[in-house]
Amino acid sequence: MRINHNIQALNAYRNLSQTMASTSKSLEKLSSGLRINRAADDAAGLAISEKMRSQIRGLGMAERNALDAVSLIQTAEGALNETHSILQRMRELSIQAANGTLEDGDREAIQTEIDQLTFELDRIADTTQFNQKKLFSGEQNGRAFAKISSNQVAYAGNGEWNGQVTAEPTSPAKVDIEFDSNLGKVSKANIEAKTFTINGKRYEIDLTDGTSKGIVNGNIAVNVTGWKDPASNDTDIIGNMNLLLNALEKAVVDNDSDFTVTKSLASDIGNNTDGNIKNAILSLATKKPMSAKDVDNMQGTNENVSTNVSGVTFKNPYQANVTTNKLGADPNAILANSFTIEFSAMPKAGDSLFIDGLTINFDTPASAYANGTATLDVTGKDISTLLGEIVAVLDDATKDSNNPVAALSPVYSFNGTMLTLGTNKTDNGSTNGLEIELRDQSFDSGKSEDLNLNFQIGANSSETLNISLSIMDAARLGIGFNADGTKAAVGVNAEKGVNVSTEAAASAAIDQLDEAIRLVSEQRSKLGAYQNRLEHTVTNLQTANENLTAAESRIRDLDMALEMTNFTRSNILNQAGQAMLAQANQLPQGILQLLQ
Structure with missing residues (x-):
């Protein structure tokens, strides 16, 4: 009999510790519902489960991506639906204009509506967006960094827009x-x-x-x-x-x-x-x-x-004490003609903006306004910051004793991505208005044909869908023209619509509009095909997600009934172990009988 070492108590304690550890694990699994809570639970199972989790979460996000793609396509198709309606109305008007019962004055009224509908086609192409992404304006390098809202400023070729903005006479x-x-x-x-x-x-x-x-x-x-x-x-x-x-x-x-x-x-x-x-x-x-x-x-x-x-x-009553040999006109209108320059992207080095006699270059290094010229560095700036700097340059120019922007309205401002300018100078046939010129050296109207979009519709890097959206302005449809009657460049807003001013021209316009309707129908058909495919993609992603989740569940989730059996066993062993440890601790008490 020994009192220094109670081997029976140590044995009971060891078994009780193991049973308590097993009970603790069972409690952890039962409370989390997971069979694998840490790598030690099942190292291989954990690795397989984590790969499956990556796929499951990827499939879930791919499903959302595909649904976003469907929303984008529906937005685009909705805009083209209105484009179709406009073209059908234009064709209807052309058929009316081709009728021999009409006079030239009647056709002029029809031409006015044709022109306005053409401008609306360009507006739809310019403004249809999804998440601020323009859908029918082609690739970014097929658009200038800014767009001028005035129809008195036109595309001159080689990435240059220029014109003279004037106010309507009020006197x-x-x-x-x-x-x-x-x-x-x-x-x-x-x-x-x-x-x-x-x-x-x-x-x-x-x-x-x-x-x-x-x-x-x-x-x-x-x-x-x-x-x-x-x-x-x-x-x-x-x-x-x-x-x-x-x-x-x-x-x-x-x-x-x-x-x-x-x-x-x-x-x-x-x-x-x-x-x-x-x-x-x-x-x-x-x-x-x-x-x-x-x-x-x-x-x-x-x-x-x-x-x-x-x-x-x-x-001339508009010029004090000046004799004349013809009627005189007031060079200043009461109401200014305002227009906007909307920046869709930051200009790049080498681009420039000319406002009357003021030259604003976008390049580096920057230089403050002096003698009608300023250079603005566009590096690391956003559009709003740049427009604030442009307005500051205009402030300096108007305060210059040799004011280079004399035709600029006293009120000019910017808001967000829009610079608002204006003039109250009427047209004198030369340079009385506000001269505007925008130069974008990287503009290429030939690259504005298609906007290519890649949609991530799978859980892995190679699982993408590419769709292309054609530019859908009047020029691309073949019914947008410059003021001189020549066809407008693709990506450049038309100044007039298809000609219906004569019976023969109206008859020819019917064929032109038929082709425009065909092009829009072709684009809408492509969009419908993409949408149908994406809807199947969404269904497939949902099915794959469900099946893979079930597979991951079989690896990682706990069989609650089985584990409860183990927990019950461990709980009974805990009680028995505690009792036996108590008995083992009482054994050395017998030695006291020998010492009496």
């Missing part, structure tokens, strides 16, 4: 006919048969002495009665001036419906003999607003004014 064309005191002193012999030429009409002075005439010598008569000859004082001079003014006013009002006429009579501003007389003014204004270019485009030389009457001058 009429005017001319002031000013009569000074010298006119009132002219004798009857020297005033008789003198002429005025206004708006292509010739007016001839006729001293009727009471007999009114409509036409004299083939000219419109200006009937003047009571001319003082000689004019002996200021009253006589003023009387003669106002007689002619009133007679000319009546002749213009009676014979020219283009003008509204106002007048300011001559008056004495001194005494009756000092010759200090306020000039008489007859003001003519066109009934519709006109720009300088509109004036120049008046029929023939109708904008010209002239007279051989001594003491009469024509003046």
